[in-house]
Amino acid sequence: xxxxxxxxxxxxxxxxxxxxxxxxxxxxxxxxxxxxxxxxxxxxxxxxxxxxxxxxxxxxxxxxxxxxxxxxxxxxxxxxxxxxxxxxxxxxxxxxxxxxxxxxxxxxxxxxxxxxxxxxxxxxxxxxxxxxxxxxxxxxxxxxxxxxxxxxxxxxxxxxxxxxxxxxxxxxxxxxxxxxxxxxxxxxxxxxxxxxxxxxxxxxxxxxxxxxxxxxxxxxxxxxxxxxxxxxxxxxxxxxxxxxxxxxxxxxxxxxxxxxxxxxxxxxxxxxxxxxxxxxxxxxxxxxxxxxxxxxxxxxxxxxxxxxxxxxxxxxxxxxxxxxxxxxxxxxxxxxxxxxxxxxxxxxxxxxxxxxxxxxxxx
Amino acid sequence: xxxxxxxxxxxxxxxxxxxxxxxxxxxxxxxxxxxxxxxxxxxxxxxxxxxxxxxxxxxxxxxxxxxxxxxxxxxxxxxxxxxxxxx
Numbered sequence: 001x002x003x004x005x006x007x008x009x010x011x012x013x014x015x016x017x018x019x020x021x022x023x024x025x026x027x028x029x030x031x032x033x034x035x036x037x038x039x040x041x042x043x044x045x046x047x048x049x050x051x052x053x054x055x056x057x058x059x060x061x062x063x064x065x066x067x068x069x070x071x072x073x074x075x076x077x078x079x080x081x082x083x084x085x086x087x088x089x090x091x092x093x094x095x096x097x098x099x100x101x102x103x104x105x106x107x108x109x110x111x112x113x114x115x116x117x118x119x120x121x122x123x124x125x126x127x128x129x130x131x132x133x134x135x136x137x138x139x140x141x142x143x144x145x146x147x148x149x150x151x152x153x154x155x156x157x158x159x160x161x162x163x164x165x166x167x168x169x170x171x172x173x174x175x176x177x178x179x180x181x182x183x184x185x186x187x188x189x190x191x192x193x194x195x196x197x198x199x200x201x202x203x204x205x206x207x208x209x210x211x212x213x214x215x216x217x218x219x220x221x222x223x224x225x226x227x228x229x230x231x232x233x234x235x236x237x238x239x240x241x242x243x244x245x246x247x248x249x250x251x252x253x254x255x256x257x258x259x260x261x262x263x264x265x266x267x268x269x270x271x272x273x274x275x276x277x278x279x280x281x282x283x284x285x286x287x288x289x290x291x292x293x294x295x296x297x298x299x300x301x302x303x304x305x306x307x308x309x310x311x312x313x314x315x316x317x318x319x320x321x322x323x324x325x326x327x328x329x330x331x332x333x334x335x336x337x338x339x340x341x342x343x344x345x346x347x348x349x350x351x352x353x354x355x356x357x358x359x360x361x362x363x
Numbered sequence: 364x365x366x367x368x369x370x371x372x373x374x375x376x377x378x379x380x381x382x383x384x385x386x387x388x389x390x391x392x393x394x395x396x397x398x399x400x401x402x403x404x405x406x407x408x409x410x411x412x413x414x415x416x417x418x419x420x421x422x423x424x425x426x427x428x429x430x431x432x433x434x435x436x437x438x439x440x441x442x443x444x445x446x447x448x449x450x
Contacts, residue, residue: 011382059382061394087378089389114391152374152391
C-alpha cells in the first residue's frame with residue numbers, strides 16, 4: 001500500500017455521536033440521509049457507553065451528541081455521564097425540542113458542558129417556513145435556561161436564500177440571548193439540502209452582504225461573542241477542507257453504530273463502512289477498516305489534486321460532494337475551480353429559485 | 364475583581380492528555396494544547412491570586428528571569444481573555 005498508510009493513522013480529537021435520526025423538526029436543509037427509513041435501527045444505551053469508552057481510549061477529547069434530535073433519547077444523561085467520567089468535553093447539538101427545564105437541569109447534573117442550539121432565523125416565521133415546526137418561542141426559552149444555569153451557549157443558524165437577508169437580526173438575537181458563540185453556517189448541499197438546492201441557494205449579492213455584516217460583527221463582538229461565518233463552498237475558489245481531512249480529526253458514529261469519517265460518507269456507493277460490535281472497537285475500525293482508509297493521505301488523489309500545492313490544506317475537498325455531484329468519490333471536489341467539472345457548481349449558483357417549494361425532511 | 368485575580372472560566376476544563384503527553388484546556392468544541400508554562404499559569408488562575416502573585420509564584424517555580432515570566436503571563440492571559448476563558 002501507499003507509504004501514508006503504513007504510518008499510524010491520525011488521532012481523532014472529536015467524536016460526533018449521531019445517536020438518533022428521530023427529530024420533531026423537518027428542516028429543508030437537514031444533512032441527514034434522504035432515505036431515513038432505511039436507517040431505522042438505533043444502538044442501545046450499553047453499546048453507546050462502550051463507544052464512548054472506546055473513543056476516549058482512542059484519544060477523543062470532545063464529543064458532540066447530535067442526530068436527528070439527541071433529546072429524543074431518554075438515555076442521553078447516561079451517555080453524558082459516561083463521557084464526563086472519561087474527561088471528555090460534552091457538547092449537545094440540539095433544536096431544543098422537546099426540552100423542559102427539569103430535563104436541562106438533569107443534563108447539566110449529568111455533566112453537560114455546552115449547548116449548541118439551532119435557530120432557523122430571528123423570528124417565529126423562520127421556524128415555520130424552514131423547519132415546518134412552530135419552535136421559535138420555545139427555543140428562546142431554552143436559550144434563557146441555558147444561561148440561567150451558567151452554561152456556555154452557541155447559537156447555530158444555517159444560512160440560505162430564505163434567511164440570509166436577516167443576518168443583522170440574527171446577530172442581534174444572539175447578543176440578546178447572551179450567546180458565547182454564533183455559528184452562521186451557510187448551507188452545505190448534502191442530504192435534504194441538495195434536494196432543495198435551488199430554493200436554498202443564496203445569490204452572490206446576498207452572500208457578499210452577509211459576509212461583510214458577519215466580519216464587522218466579529219470585530220465588534222470580539223471578547224464577547226465568537227462569531228463564525230462558514231462560507232459556502234459553491235462560492236469559493238477552492239474547496240473546503242471537509243472535516244479537516246477524511247478520517248483525520250473527526251470520528252463519527254451513526255445511530256446504528258456504523259463508524260464513518262463524516263455524516264454523509266455512508267452515501268458513497270462501493271464503500272463498506274463497518275459497525276461497532278463487542279469484538280470490533282471504534283479504534284480498530286478507525287485504524288484499519290478499508291473504507292476509513294480509502295481517502296486518507298494523498299495516494300488516492302487524482303490530478304489536479306495530486307500535484308496541487310494546496311493538497312495538504314484542502315485535502316482535495318469533500319469526497320461525498322464529488323460522489324453526489326459526479327458519481328465518483330475519488331474525483332477532485334467540483335467546488336474547486338481547477339476541477340474539470342466545476343461547471344456543475346457554477347450552473348447551480350444561478351439556478352432559478354423564485355418558484356421553488358421546499359421538500360421538507362420527513363414530509 | 365477579575366482583572367486583579369484571574370480565574371479560568373467555568374466553561375473551560377484543564378485535563379492531562381496521555382496520548383500527546385501534555386495538558387489541554389478544553390472549551391466548547393475547541394481545545395488549546397498547553398506547554399508547561401501555560402499549564403502552570405492555568406493552574407494558578409484560581410481567582411485567589413493577583414497577576415503579580417502569579418508572576419512571583421511562576422518565577423519561583425520555573426527559575427526563569429522574572430521579566431520573561433511576566434511577559435509570558437501577560438501574553439497568555441491575553442490569549443485566554445480573547446477566547447473568553449477568564450472570568
